[in-house]
Amino acid sequence: HMSTAPSTPRLRSAVTSLAPYVAGRRATSAGIAPLASNESHFPPLPSVLAQVAASAGRINRYPDSAAVELRERIAAHVGVTADEVAVGPGSVGVLQQIIESVCDAGDEVVFAWRSFEAYPLLVTLAGATPVPVPLTADEGHDLPAMVAAITDRTRLVLLCTPNNPTGVTIAGADLDRFLAAVPSDVLVVIDEAYLEYATGERLDAIARYRTHPNVCVLRTFSKAYGLAGLRVGYGIATPAVAAALRRTGVPFGVSSIAQAAAIASLDAADELAGRVAAVAAERDRVTLALRALGYAVPRSQANFVWLRTTDAGREQLLSAFDAADILVRGYAGDGVRVTIADAASNDRVIRVLAGLAQAAA
Numbered sequence: 001h002m003s004t005a006p007s008t009p010r011l012r013s014a015v016t017s018l019a020p021y022v023a024g025r026r027a028t029s030a031g032i033a034p035l036a037s038n039e040s041h042f043p044p045l046p047s048v049l050a051q052v053a054a055s056a057g058r059i060n061r062y063p064d065s066a067a068v069e070l071r072e073r074i075a076a077h078v079g080v081t082a083d084e085v086a087v088g089p090g091s092v093g094v095l096q097q098i099i100e101s102v103c104d105a106g107d108e109v110v111f112a113w114r115s116f117e118a119y120p121l122l123v124t125l126a127g128a129t130p131v132p133v134p135l136t137a138d139e140g141h142d143l144p145a146m147v148a149a150i151t152d153r154t155r156l157v158l159l160c161t162p163n164n165p166t167g168v169t170i171a172g173a174d175l176d177r178f179l180a181a182v183p184s185d186v187l188v189v190i191d192e193a194y195l196e197y198a199t200g201e202r203l204d205a206i207a208r209y210r211t212h213p214n215v216c217v218l219r220t221f222s223k224a225y226g227l228a229g230l231r232v233g234y235g236i237a238t239p240a241v242a243a244a245l246r247r248t249g250v251p252f253g254v255s256s257i258a259q260a261a262a263i264a265s266l267d268a269a270d271e272l273a274g275r276v277a278a279v280a281a282e283r284d285r286v287t288l289a290l291r292a293l294g295y296a297v298p299r300s301q302a303n304f305v306w307l308r309t310t311d312a313g314r315e316q317l318l319s320a321f322d323a324a325d326i327l328v329r330g331y332a333g334d335g336v337r338v339t340i341a342d343a344a345s346n347d348r349v350i351r352v353l354a355g356l357a358q359a360a361a
């Protein structure tokens with residue numbers, strides 16, 4: 001018999017060489033403020049919980065794999081038709097479907113950096129090549145540099161507005177110039193995960209989709225709608241692109257409970273708008289308070305604020321937040337992101353940063 005050592009299953013190097021997605025730490029007790037993951041701090045609405053309970057009684061059955069009712073409701077909400085809608089397990093799931101739909105091995109995906117960490121991860125997993133383009137000095141997308149980064153191998157560009165983790169938005173006129181310069185066979189994703197929190201000039205991404213069929217708008221029920229735990233997001237794109245996204249999705253990828261909760265959340269849009277407005281007002285209050293303390297906080301249009309730091313400054317911030325039982329997200333080489341929640345939690349954040357500013361003075 002053979003004397004060689006037993007061989008182990010061969011794994012793809014794109015997987016073994018990948019640094020895994022590291023989620024924000026989860027709060028393990030009531031005293032810990034969970035401000036690391038841009039979740040909604042509000043408990044689920046009673047009307048949403050009622051639909052979750054009703055659909056829980058039918059979990060012996062598969063969900064509607066085509067998510068017909070949810071897609072129709074999203075279509076009506078956005079102002080498109082259901083054949084222009086694809087849903088997935090979180091917008092990160094839809095993003096994976098997008099990459100699967102357009103990228104072959106070696107194709108290039110251009111995105112701003114720093115931005116959402118899942119971008120380089122999902123691109124690498126698909127065997128495609130991430131092409132990160134540094135943010136501008138004022139924490140926004142460098143759209144001319146992103147145009148310049150496009151090559152014959154570019155199949156996809158990811159725009160994130162408001163950008164995670166900086167909160168900065170793309171201006172409409174800049175987006176229009178960008179879309180005019182991008183080849184029409186390159187898909188441009190506009191990731192609007194935080195759209196609902198924007199109170200300034202709102203970029204009308206759907207209007208750009210109407211004039212540029214290579215645009216795909218990506219949105220989620222995880223943030224303003226408060227359904228992060230259920231995993232449901234959606235993409236708006238031409239019927240041909242949306243059909244490709246549905247084809248690349250895992251069969252039955254959005255659970256029946258998630259579909260029911262998303263529909264109930266659309267029914268509760270007015271109630272949710274009040275919650276979103278409260279978070280946006282708190283964000284502006286925290287921004288002004290931190291600027292008054294001397295921190296250079298960019299204008300955020302999302303449910304978080306961004307503190308750019310040196311590596312030493314980041315370690316100092318992280319240990320101060322840790323000592324105060326506040327979970328935040330630190331980014332090596334870049335800074336710290338703090339989610340906005342209720343006024344009491346936000347006040348704790350301000351106190352920590354006031355203490356550090358005082359110690360430095």
Ligand code: PMP
Pocket residue numbers: 037038089090091092093116160163164191193219220221222228231232233
């Ligand atoms: N896009 C951006 C910019 C995000 O920040 C996030 C969540 N951190 C997502 C997409 C994905 O969210 P989900 O999969 O929960 O919809």
